[in-house]
Amino acid sequence: MRFTGMFTGTLLAGVLLLGTAGGAAADDAPSPSATSSDTAGSAGGPTEAGTSFGTAAAFQPGRRATADGSTGDYLYWVFPVDAGQRATVTAKVTLPGSTARQGAATWQVDVYDGLRRRQPCVQGAQTRAIAPGAGTVELRCTLRTVRAWAEPWANDPLPGSYYVRLTVLNAPQSDLGLPVRAEIEAATTDMGGAHAVGGRLAAPLTPGATTSKDEAGVSVSRTSPAGAEPEDGWSSGWWTDRWIWTAAGGVICALAGIAGYSLARPSRRRAGLPPGA
Structure with missing residues (x-):
């Protein structure tokens, strides 16, 4: 007994x-960040895009970035992703009426890490062809889980800035220059301790200040918006579930x-x- x-x-x-x-x-189980219209409104999101990596417009995950541009432009944004998170980028392009366009076009969204290495999409359609009569095209790219550190030879995604580039791959010559409106959103999911590793980077991959020369040949220092960090700071550390x-x-x-x-x-x-x- x-x-x-x-x-x-x-x-x-x-x-x-x-x-x-x-x-x-269960509390630490993967749960996507809020991306509903209540929290992903224009508050805090940029209303224009950059035209290169150095001029990319910064925004936080869960916010919506918008921009007006022209067909054929390269539009750039940047947002932070921390270790242990998986990011999903969605893009929506609103095109002019079918009477203004002459043919079909193919749009694509690409994501680059802080070293400007193009990261593959594991889910989603990052390239879509749009018919002449369609008014919008939606794209989606889910990245691999960001690692706290990686070997120098690896192409693993690392914590830091992630660039989004949106552009049209092919379109009739007569359609180039037509106005378009782009909307970009990013959601991050915490994947939990199953993806934790025993190490971390000394600093996230966020480019700092850059120096260039203006038209008069004078050196000008600019701080890249890619230096923005998550709202709650970089949380890569020793604690996991x-x-x-x-x-x-x-x-x-x-x-x-x-x-x-x-x-x-x-x-x-x-x-x-x-x-x-």
Whole structure:
């Protein structure tokens, strides 16, 4: 009876710990950032785009960036992504009426990291062809999970600035220059401790100030908007939900050891000893 009570208590403690750890893991489970119209409005989002990496317009994930441009322009934006997050970029292009356009066109959205390396899309259609009569085209690109650090030879996405470039790949010559309106949104998902690694970069990949010369040949220093960081700061650190599972596993192992000892030790009655000896 004594062993049965101890073993039952051990099992109940293990189930309780697993439930606690499971609840914590559920709290840390991947959940996309808010991207609804209530939070992704124009507040805080830029209303114009850059024309190069150096002039990219910065915005935060969960905000909507808009810009008016012309067919054939290269439009650039930039937003921050931290370690352990997976970013999804969506783009919507509104085109002029079908009477103004002469033919079909193909639009594409590309995403580059802080080293200006083009990152592949693991989900979504980043390239779409639009018929002459269509009024809008929507594009989507989901990146790989950002790692806290990587080997120098690897092309893994790293924490820092991520550039979005939107442009038309091919269009009739007569359609180039027609006005378009672009909307860009980015959502980040926390992928949890399963993607945590034992290391991190000394600093995120965010380009700093650049120096160039104006038309008069005078050196001008400009601070790139790509230096913007997440609203809650860069959170790459030592803490992940792996610590919860490690601690829970240690406690369960200790309880299992106690139960095993209670099961394996010889009974006093079996050894012929009096109960009080």
